[in-house]
Amino acid sequence: MTADLIRLERRLATPRWLMLAVPAAAGVVALLLAAIFLAATGRDPISTYRQMAQASITRDGALSATMITATPLLLTGLAAAIAFRMRAWNIGGEGQLYIGAIAAAGAGLVVGGQGLAVALPAMCLAGMAGGALWAAIPGLLRAxxxxxxxxxxxxxxxxxxxxxxxxxxxxxxxxxxLTSPGAQVFPQGKEIAATSWWPGFLAPGVVLPLGFLVGIACAVGLFVTIRSTRFGFRLRVVSDSPRAALYAGIRTKRAFVLVMVLSGALAGLAGVSQVGDFAHQLDPKGLQGAAYGYTGIVVAALARYNPIGVILAALFMGALANAGLSLAGSDFPQGLVGMIEGIILFCALGGEVLSRYRIRVGRGSRALASVVASDSTAPAPRVDGIAGEGAGQGGAEVDMGTGRIL
Amino acid sequence: MNDGLVVQLLASAVLFGTPLLIAALGELLAERSGILNLGVEGMMLVGAVSGFLVSQRIGGAGWTALLVAVVAAGVVGGGMGLIHAFLTVTLRANQIVSGLALTIFGGAIGLSSYIGDSQHLTGQAARHQFEAINLFGLSDLPILGPVLFHHTLFVYGSWVLVAAVAYYLYRTRAGLHLRAVGEDPAAADAMGISVTGYRYVHTVAGGVFAGVAGAFYTLALSGNWSNGITAGAGWIALAMVVLAFWRPELVVVGAYLFGGIAALGPNLQARNVSLPPELFSALPYLMTIVVLVLVSSAWARGRLNAPAALGTAYMRGE
Known part of the structure; x- marks a missing residue:
């Protein structure tokens, strides 16, 4: 039997400060690691980061630009958070966003001339339905x-x-x-009527896109639903203890499909806001380049699958994504932002361990080994999860059931 | 006879199937140890760009350059596998999220794109490429010749790899231990097998295979580097492991089947069949879904054979 160099002991309870400190530290450590990488590959990390900060925070209009990228990330982040929290591994947010954008652009082209009062709900409904249907396919197949x-x-x-x-x-x-001269040269989408472009709201120093406010409403709604409604409670039981859910007579298959559909609708909404707030047409190349669906997974993990936390994580990741998009093409290293996102996710995962376990380094004595043994007799934390601590906390426990991989 | 559509299609099925085969074999090893690694796509892309970079920059004869390039791709892939192993085995992080992180880190918006862009690899013509070899003079055979025996060393190497992995898994003590770790880590641990060690070694091996598979794209298939060159092949390789019931000999069948589907579009387009190219491009993904559904439905459930501990962390005494 090998004695591992690094051993973990399960914590009985996670200190509250760690829940905030871990994601914050993950962001800082990731930026430091990326800086080391930049320096090692012959780039100046300080000037690169200064460039990024200017593009996303300090320059005139930079904050508003950051809000434009934070908006889809808020919605795809919520989509991933609800799904992953409930152990429905929907990594199709990217595609659900595309379908949402396609449906919303279609609706916007049909009714756009009738003004925002008609176009806004039409685009939202079409896009959410599109995303939900696209997510229902893997949901139903799984269930x-x-x-x-x-x-x-x-x-x-x-x-x-x-x-x-x-x-x-x-x-x-x-x-x-098919008509405008520019489109003859390079194919592009038809623009929806300008009267149906979504308005922005002026806050001190920053323009808030309508989609961002919609996203905040969704985040709050989701938080309350998961935490305080019977529906949310049932979902938590199904994900945290499927066997208990079966005994309680909860329809677990239907719950799974519902979670997938809800997640798909949110991702679809991200596509809607891309059309309404930003592109005003279907721009498949732009959507693919931005990869908001995949980045939403990073947002959700950084927020530890907590809907309110997603708002903060989306702002941070939005600043990062905006830097990547608006600096692309200049002497800014392509691919840097994706790398930082990946490292953030690694750090968030590593940090997760800090909040679940105490870490012991070095080949310990027998006394320590007995601590591990006595820890394991503590009540299984998964049971605490059902009792309903906080919305996001059970997500920390996520692991895969055996049957899941088929 | 050797120029017919069917023969060409079969030949390119082997060609396009080879990277899927190599990557899926690696993932199979990792999954047999109980570690699911969704980072295959990212590891393949980083392997593809690293292999290309090395082969472009290194001097000397073509063969040595290509050999060093493939080794480099494997080492880089293995290094990424090591990150996944550290996070999931030592830190017991969620395997799904960690694998996704690996793909985001390495993928088309991450490290592979960074290397390709900062080294100005996009658009460069390859200095060295694997050339097709007439194996034992058999490539003049009708049908079988062009389909099986007019390929690069890479393809022949992948056949050796299948045999080696199958032999290792079913006929060696280490293979037996590996399967034990994947099925019941607690029992394996009690037998004195190092669960941590086996999981580390095979996750890293999976990364090495994925890196080499990625290098196939730049060194044997396309002759250049473009961002996101694998176009989702890593994900199809993941599906391949499920479709093959975690058995190396069946991975061959699946890989060549999907190689053929991937080759359908280019081959028909070369013959001026006018269907939307997007349809052909979507075909491998749609077919993956269809076959996954068939395999996972009740008909096959009894024989599915997934490692029982797949996706779960192991902690002694928990």
Missing amino acids: HLNTNEILTSLMLNYVAALLGYYLIFGSGSYWRD
Whole structure:
């Protein structure tokens, strides 16, 4: 039997300060690691970070630009948070966002001329329905045919992206602009009527897109739903203790599909806001380049799957993503932002361990080993999760059931 | 006879299937130890760009350059596998999220793009490429010749790899221990097998395989580097492991089947079949879903054979 160099002892309770400190530390450590990498590959990390800070925070209009990228990340972050919190591994947020954008652009083109009062609800409904249906495919396949939702939802991302490309580049579809001179040279989407562009709201020093406010409403709604309603309680039971849910007579398959649909609708809404707030047309290439769906997973993990935490994480990641997008093409290193996002996720995962376990380093004595043994007799923390601590906290416990991978 | 559509399709099925085969074999090793690694796509992309970078920069004869490039791709892939192993085995982090992190870190918006961009690799013509070899003079055979025996050393190497992995898994003591760790880590631990050690070694091995599989794209398939060159092949390789019931000999079947589907578009387009190219591009993903559904439905459940401890962290006494 090997004595491991690093050993973990389960904490009985997570100190409250750690829950905030861990994600914050993850962001800082990730930026430090990326700085070391930049220096090692012959770039000046300080000037690179200064460039990023200017593009996202300090320059005129930079904060408003950050809000534009934070908005879809808030919504895809919520989509990933609700799904992952309930152990529905929906990594199809990317594709659900595309479908949401396609549906919303379609609705905006049809009713855009009738003003915002008609177009806004129409676009939202169409986009949410599109995202929800796209997510229902892996949801239903998982619930009824036991097909691994990780792989199916991911495959559908590529299909959705190709559908978007087909509509703009591969056909003369309703979405494509076939008349304006620019579009003759390079294919692009038809623009929706300017009267139906979503308004921004002026706050001190920053313009808040309507989509961001919608996202905050969704975050609060989700938080309350999970924490304080019977529906939310049932979802928590199903995810934290499927066996208990079965005994209680909760329909677990239906709950799973509902979570997937809800997650898909939120991701679809991210696509809607991309059309309404920002692009005003279907822009499949732009959506794919931004990769908001995948980044939403980083946002959710950084927020520890807590809807309120997602708001903060989305602002931070939005600043990062905006720096990557607005500096692209200049002498700014392509791919840096994705790397930082990946490292943030590594650090958030590593930090997760800090809040769940005490870490002992070095080959310890027998006394320590007995502490480990006595720890294991403590009541299983998963039971605490059902009793309903906080919305996001059970997410820390996530692990995969055995059957999950099929 | 050797120029017919079917023959060309079969030949390119082997060609396009090879990276899937290599990556899936690696993932199979990791999953047999109980570690699910969703980072295959990221590891492949970083392997693809690193292999290309090394082969472009290194001097000397073509063969040595290519060999060093493939080794470099494997080392980099293995290094990424090590990150996943550290997070999931030592720190017991969630395997799904950690694997996704690896793909985001390495993928088309991450490290692979950083290397390709900062080293100005996009658009460079390859200095060295694997050339097709007439194996034992068999490539002149009708049908079988072009399909099986007119390929690069890479392809022949992948066949050796399948045999080696199958032999290792079913016929060696280490393979037996590996399966024990994946099925019941507590029992394996009680037998004195190092669960941590086996999981580390095989997760890293999975990374090495994925890195090498990625290098296939730049060194044997396309002759250049472009961002996101694997286009989701890593994810299809992951599905391949499930479709093959975690058995190396069946991975071959799945890989060549999907290689054929991936090759369908280019081959038909070369013959001026006018269907939307997006449809052909979507076909591998749609077919993956269809086959996953078939495999996972009740018909096959009894024989599915997934490692029982797949995706779960192990902690002694918990």
